[in-house]
Amino acid sequence: NAGVTQTPKFQVLKTGQSMTLQCAQDMNHEYMSWYRQDPGMGLRLIHYSVGAGITDQGEVPNGYNVSRSTTEDFPLRLLSAAPSQTSVYFCASSYSDNSYEQYFGPGTRLTVT
């Protein structure tokens, strides 16, 4: 199993550009989440999904969109990038078996200039 994969690893955007961060998992996990990690602020939940076709907002959803058309994929879209979105983004997945253990991808480091 590849586990949770994220692409790209690094990205530089100009203010106002849009892009999609890709996340895929091959473990048949129902739950998937997107977090951003900023220095001294831990991980903050952006959006999450409890299954294909179901998504909900987390703590910091503004400026981001998600959709979940398949169990495997959970892309994160930045509609109009802003410098405040410079961060490291992590995707995570877990089973819905009440264990709640999350498996994390390696992260995408995004810089918005």
Next chain:
Amino acid sequence: AQSVTQPDIHITVSEGASLELRCNYSYGATPYLFWYVQSPGQGLQLLLKYFSGDTLVQGIKGFEAEFKRSQSSFNLRKPSVHWSDAAEYFCAVVNTNAGKSTFGDGTTLTVKP
């Protein structure tokens, strides 16, 4: 709302010394608690978890944690630290109604030779 506090932003210990990282949580019901470790440039990896039962739980890499309901704490310990333990450590609590995790801000561990 649930929350997690890790009071120590940065801890330095000598190799071979014992370690305790503090975690305090706020949650209205019986908590599901986790410790994750993040090595530089990597995603997070689960160290251990507590759901119920024995309040002292064992994890990977020789770590253990003790759940104390009266103190709302879930402190991580290791009797003898190795240089490879240098990393950032995150405590997390899960809202079992929604399946969402809340992370602390993290503690960075430096190990002196």
